[in-house]
Amino acid sequence: MNNKIPLRAALTVLAMFVYGWVNALLSPTATLVSGQAAGGQLANSDAAYTQSFFTMRFVGGIGVPLVALVAVVLAIWWGPLRGRFGRRMPMALLAIGLLMPGQAKAYYDKIDVAEAYFILPNESAFFIPDAGANKDSQVKFGSAEYLDANKVPAKRFLIPHAKFAGSSFWQDFYVPTGRLIIVDRTPYNREWTASRSRGTSTRDESFPCQSQEGLNITVEVAIATSVTEEDAAKFLYWFGVRPPQGNRSDPAVIFTSVYYGRSLAEVMDGVGRGKVQSLVCHEIGARPFDKVNTDINGILDAVQKEADGYFKSRGVTLDYLGWAGTFTFDHDVQKAVNDRYTAEKIAPVLPVLETKAVLDALARWDGKLPTSVSGLWLVPTDLWSSLQSWVKTDAPPPRKP
Numbered sequence: 001m002n003n004k005i006p007l008r009a010a011l012t013v014l015a016m017f018v019y020g021w022v023n024a025l026l027s028p029t030a031t032l033v034s035g036q037a038a039g040g041q042l043a044n045s046d047a048a049y050t051q052s053f054f055t056m057r058f059v060g061g062i063g064v065p066l067v068a069l070v071a072v073v074l075a076i077w078w079g080p081l082r083g084r085f086g087r088r089m090p091m092a093l094l095a096i097g098l099l100m101p102g103q104a105k106a107y108y109d110k111i112d113v114a115e116a117y118f119i120l121p122n123e124s125a126f127f128i129p130d131a132g133a134n135k136d137s138q139v140k141f142g143s144a145e146y147l148d149a150n151k152v153p154a155k156r157f158l159i160p161h162a163k164f165a166g167s168s169f170w171q172d173f174y175v176p177t178g179r180l181i182i183v184d185r186t187p188y189n190r191e192w193t194a195s196r197s198r199g200t201s202t203r204d205e206s207f208p209c210q211s212q213e214g215l216n217i218t219v220e221v222a223i224a225t226s227v228t229e230e231d232a233a234k235f236l237y238w239f240g241v242r243p244p245q246g247n248r249s250d251p252a253v254i255f256t257s258v259y260y261g262r263s264l265a266e267v268m269d270g271v272g273r274g275k276v277q278s279l280v281c282h283e284i285g286a287r288p289f290d291k292v293n294t295d296i297n298g299i300l301d302a303v304q305k306e307a308d309g310y311f312k313s314r315g316v317t318l319d320y321l322g323w324a325g326t327f328t329f330d331h332d333v334q335k336a337v338n339d340r341y342t343a344e345k346i347a348p349v350l351p352v353l354e355t356k357a358v359l360d361a362l363a364r365w366d367g368k369l370p371t372s373v374s375g376l377w378l379v380p381t382d383l384w385s386s387l388q389s390w391v392k393t394d395a396p397p398p399r400k401p
Contacts, residue, residue: 112174115159117258121152122186124232129178144229159257167251176257181241183232183261188268189224191324192276198325205273206328209281211289215333219280220325225272226317227264235315236261239271264316275310276321279303293337296327 119125125141128134143153160177167173193199194206199220206220227235239262246253283299284292292299300323308318329337 112161115161115176115257117157117159117180117182119153119155119157119182121154122184124183124185124229125155125157126181126183126233126236127157127178128181130176134178140233164255173251175251175255179256180258181236181261182258183227183236184263185227185229185232186264187224187226187319188264189222189319190268190273191220191222192273193220193324194218194328195220195325206325207277207280209284211284211292212287213289215289216330217284217289217292218328219284220323221276221280221321222324223268223272223276223321224319225264225268225311226319227315228317231315231317233315235264235267238314239267267316272311272316276303276307279306289333292327296323 119141121143124143126138127140128138141153141155141157146153157180159180161174162177163172164175165172167175190200190205191198192201192205192207194204196202199205206218209217209219211217241259241261244253244256244259248254280299280303283302287295287299300321304318304321307321311318328334
């Protein structure tokens, strides 16, 4: 029996090479099947989750080739197992186990253990298989359906793994067979102002613009935006994901399992703010200074319309946009505006104000002349002279003692 041990060992090594060869041939199929099966986890179904879990584990981890290899090895060594060599068999099986291609380390330096991600209520999740017809096989976590049913959308998702054929000379590595893409839908609101006490930021975030004549006009804006689940894919298309850290040629980076889309805050603080500022300054710059002052609502309506169309085309909903403060001008310009307002709005009504002052003074007069003109300081000089002559002319003669 002992002379057959070298033959059994040779057959075992041959079986392992055949296993590796078959595993390599079936690797594309395992990648496709496990990637497509993983999407069942996002369905609102217990059966779909169970089927998805066992399919991923069997196809990606265990698989038919491994089951066949174990059966062949047991058949080769069945004789020694039953004979007197059986006492030594545990050591032999340990040696064979060390030679067998077990669970390989993944590119992120982990064995093939469960890799899970919990999808939060404010997140939209897309799972995209790595290969095949992934335009048809990718799935989305339908959180809007939870909203319609007045439920909270949240779910744990397991990333499927499978061996990547040719990734190593002896033992192939496990890699994800699909990627989970997360879009954060947390709403956004800001007050872009120059004031530290009113604005969202302690920095000066007001918009410096110029009128048609080149006069400086600074404005402040309040804005709020959001991303609906229906627009999450469009938002992701336009603004993308944050690239994984590290060397893009490093397998640990290439096979990153979870990607995070850029947040709405990140987009609005950059591209969004720049777009709003360009629209506001364009409308102000197209008007003369006087028109800017009188057409403040018209400017806002035009900015809202253009901003709403721009953001909607990129998956962002404009909830509101308005002025967060008054328009601010250079000091000299503001003084000139105030002076002109006084001249244009107050000067024409000065005669009326003077007449009213006279009437008020007459209403309070007790019939006695003041000892000095200062007693009727509100009465114009010409009117005061007329009153004096009228008093002298119509006053009754003094009574005799």
